[in-house]
Amino acid sequence: MLELWQLYKSGTWVEDFLSLSIDLFVGASFILYIMIIWSRNRNIKQEKLRAAYTIIIEKLMFSMIFEDTALSVIKEDKNYITLSNKSFFREVAAESIINLHKNYEGIYAEKLEDFFKESGLINDSIKKLRSFNWEIKCKGITELAEMNVTGVFDKILAVSKARNKTLKITALNACVKLAGVKGIVHLTEHPFPIDEWTQINIIHAFKKHDIGDTKGVELLLESQNTTVVTLGLKLIKELKLSQKAHFVAALAAKAPNAQIQYEAENILQALNS
Amino acid sequence: MTFFNTEITAFCDIYLVLILGYAVLIMSSYLFLAYLSTKELRQYLKKNSFVDYDVLLTSEFAPKLSLIAPAYNEGFTIEENVKSLLSLNYNNYEVIVVNDGSKDNSMEILINTYDLTAAELTIHPKIETKQIRGIYVSKNAAFKKLIVVDKENGGKADALNVGLNIAQNPYVVCIDVDCILDKDALLRLAKPFLESQGKRIIATGGVVRIANQCIIKNGRLVEVNIPDSLLPRIQVLEYLRAFLLGRMAWGRLDGLLLISGAFGAFDKEIALLAGGYSTKTVGEDMELVVRMRRYMLENKLPYTVRYIPDPLCWTEAPEDFKIFKKQRSRWMRGTIETLSLHKKMFLNPKYKRLGMLSVPYWTLFEFLAPAIEAAGLIITVLFFIFGLLNFHFFLLLLLFVYFFAVFFSVIALYSEERTFHKYPKQVDFLKLLLAAFIEPFYFHPLAVYASLAGYVEKIRGTKGWGEMTRKGFTKNN
Secondary structure, X not given: OHXXXXXXXXXXXXXXXXXXXXXXXXXXXXXXXXXXXXXXXXXHHHHHHHHHHHHHHHHHHHHHHHOOOOHHHHHOOHHHHHHOOOHHHHHHHHHHXXXXXXXXXXXXXXXXXXXXXXXXXXXXXXHHXXXXXXXXXXXXXXXXXXXXXXXXXXXXXXXXXXXXXXXXXXXXXXHHHHHHHHHOHHHHXXXXXXXXXXXXXXXXXXXXXXXXXXXXXXXHHHOOOHXXXXXXXXXXXXXXXHHHHHHHHHHXXXXXXXXXHHHHHHHHHHHHO | OHXXXXXXXXXXXXXXXXXXXXXXXXXXXXXXXXXXXXXXXXHHHHHHOOOOOHHHHOOOOOOOEEEEEEEOOOOOOHHHHHHHHHOOOOOOEEEEEEEEOOOOOHHHHHHHHOOEEEOOOOOOOOOOOOOEEEEEEXXXXXXXXXXXXXXXOOOHHHHHHHHHHHOOOOEEEEEOOOOXXXXXXXXXXXXXXXXXOOOEEEEEEEEEEEOOOOEEXXXXXXXXXXXXXXXXXXXXXXXXXXXXXXXXXXHHOOOOOOOOOOEEEEEHHHHHHOOOOOOOOOOHHHHHHHHHHHHHHHOOOOEEEEEEEEEEEEEOOOOOHHHHHHHHHHHHXXXXXXXXXXXHHOOOHHHHHHHHHHXXXXXXXXXXXXXXXXXXXXXXXXXXXOOOOOHHHHHHHHHHHHHHHHHHHHHHHHHHHHOOOOOOOHHHHHHHHHHHHHHHHHHHHHHHHHHHHHHHHHHHOOOOOOOOOOOOOEEOO
C-alpha cells in the first residue's frame, strides 16, 4: 500500500497514463466510426443485392406456379445456375419462397414445397436445425415448418423440450403446425411451469394453422403440471371445443387447486352458454 | 507559513486522490454499463426476431391494460392525441384521459369531438385525490374504449392517481398525452407481463426518443429526422446514451430505479398497495418505481422490473435554454426528493441490489455529480490563482475527459447503428457525430448549470413543475 502511495506521489505515471488513455479513446472512437461506416455500406450493398435477387427468384417462382414451368427448366435457368451456389442468394431464395408460400394454398403451395425440396434449399434448413446456435436452429425450424416438412417432426419435437424459451416456443409452434395436438401432448410430462406467453403462442398456432383435429387435447387436463392444465383449459375455450365439456367438468370436480377449479368452472360455463 | 503550506499540500493530495477515484469509478462504471447494455441488447434483438406480436393482438388472454393520460391545457393537440391513443394496435385496453383542471377549452373539445356524456361510474378510490368534477364516456360506439375524467387541478401525480383509482384493468400504462406512441407500443410493453416465472413483473418501461423535427402524420411518426437546433440535437445523443447504454444495463442488473413518466406500464395492484404516485415530489415517476420495489422487498415478494429497448415513444425536447433549464432542474429536484424519501435504502443490504448498487449509484453519479463538477471548477480556478496549476497536466486531463466523452457518445451511435438504425440518412449520422464533439463544451456545462439550479430550487423549497411550453411537432396530415 505504501509502495502504491509512493508511486502515486511520485507522479511519474500521470503523463503516461493520461497520454495512453487519450490515445486509446481516440483510437477506439476512430475504429467505431470506421465500423459504423462499414456496417452502413454493407447494409446498403446487401439491400441492393437482396432486391435484385428477389426479382430473379420471384420471376422464376411465378413462372413455375402460374405458367407450369417444369422444375428442371428452372434449374437450368442461366441466372439460377450462376447464383444458386452463393449462400446469400440461397438465403434470399428461402425467404422469398417461404413468404410466397404463406400467401398460397393448394397446388400452388405444393409446387413451392416441391421446389424447396428439389432445389436443395431444404438441406440448408436441416443444417440450420442441427446448428448448436439457438437462433440458427429457430430459423431452420421456422423454414421447415412453413414448408410442411413433416419428416423432421421428431427432431423438432426433441428441440421443443429445450430450456431456451424462444427456441421452445418456435419448436412448439412448428410441432402444432406439422402434427396438431400430437405436437404438444408430450407437455403433459413437462416438469417446469409453462408461462402465459408460451401458452398463448401455442393457442395462436392452433388458430393460425386451423388445426381441426383436436383429439387428445383433453390429455393436457390430466397433467400434474398445473400450467399445462391451464393451457388445456385455455385451448378448449379458445377453440370452442364444447365436445370436451365433460372432461372439463371432471376436472372441475377433482381440480388440484382452487385456481384450476375456478378456471374449469368458468370455461364450463362459457362452453355451455 | 510552513504549517499553512503543509495543510494546503495535504488538502491538494486528498482532493486529487478523491477526484481521481471518483473519475475512474464513474468512467469505468459507464463502460461496464455500456458493455452490459450491448450484450443485453443483442440478446433481446435476437429473441425478438422470433416473436410474433400478432399472438397478443388476437388473443383474449392478452393482459388487460388501462392507459392513463393526464392532460393540462392541451387544447391545441388533445383531439389528435386522443385519436392516436384510441387507434393503437391492441384489443384489451381502455383509455382514461384525466383533465387536470385545464384552464383552456380541452374539456369542451373532448366532449364535442368524442360525443361524450356524463357517466355514473361507481368508484372505490384507494388513493386520496383532488375532487372529481365528472366522468364521461362516449355515446359513439367507435370510442367505447374512452373514459374522460374532469377533475380539479392537482398536478400530474394527482391526475395519475385518479386514473389508478378509475382503471378497470389489472395493468396501467401511464403516458404523457403529447407523446407519439408507436402503433405496436402496447403489444411490446404488455408482453413481459405474460412472461413471469416465479417473479411478479411489477413494471415495464420503454425507451423514449426525441421527436423534434420528425414528421408526424395522423398522430403517427412517419419520418425520423435530426433536429437542426443544436440543443435538441445533442439531447438526441444524450437519450441514445441514457436509454441504449444505461437503462438497458440496469434492466439486466434488475436495478432499474426509473421508468420514464412519458411511457411505462405498472401492475395496478402493486402500484395501489405501494400508495400510488406521490404528490409531494416532482419526480413522481422515479419515486413510484422505487416505492413499488421497496414494497416488494419489504414484504419479501419475488418481483422484477422489465425494460423494453425498442423505440416506442417519441417526445418533444426543449429547444431553448429557458425551458431546458426548467426541465433539468425539475429532474434534479425529483432525484433529490426520491433519494431523500428513500434514504433508508442507501447501502442497506436489506434492499439487496437496489440498496447496495442502484441507490448509491444514483446518489454518487446522478445527484452528486453536478456538485462535484462545480466544486472541481472552483478548485481549478483557485489552483490557477495560487499558482498551483500545472498547465501541461491540466491540458492532458482536459483532453482525457473530453475524448472519453466523445468515445462514449460514439459507442452509443455504434449501438444505435447496429440495432434500431433509426437515423439512416448519412447527413443525420454526421450531424450526431458532430454533436458528440460539441457536446462537452456546449451542452454539458448547460446541463450541469441546470442541475445546480435544481439544488438551489430544492433548498428554496420550490414546488411544482412550472410552465413547460412546447413548440409542437412537425405535422403532415
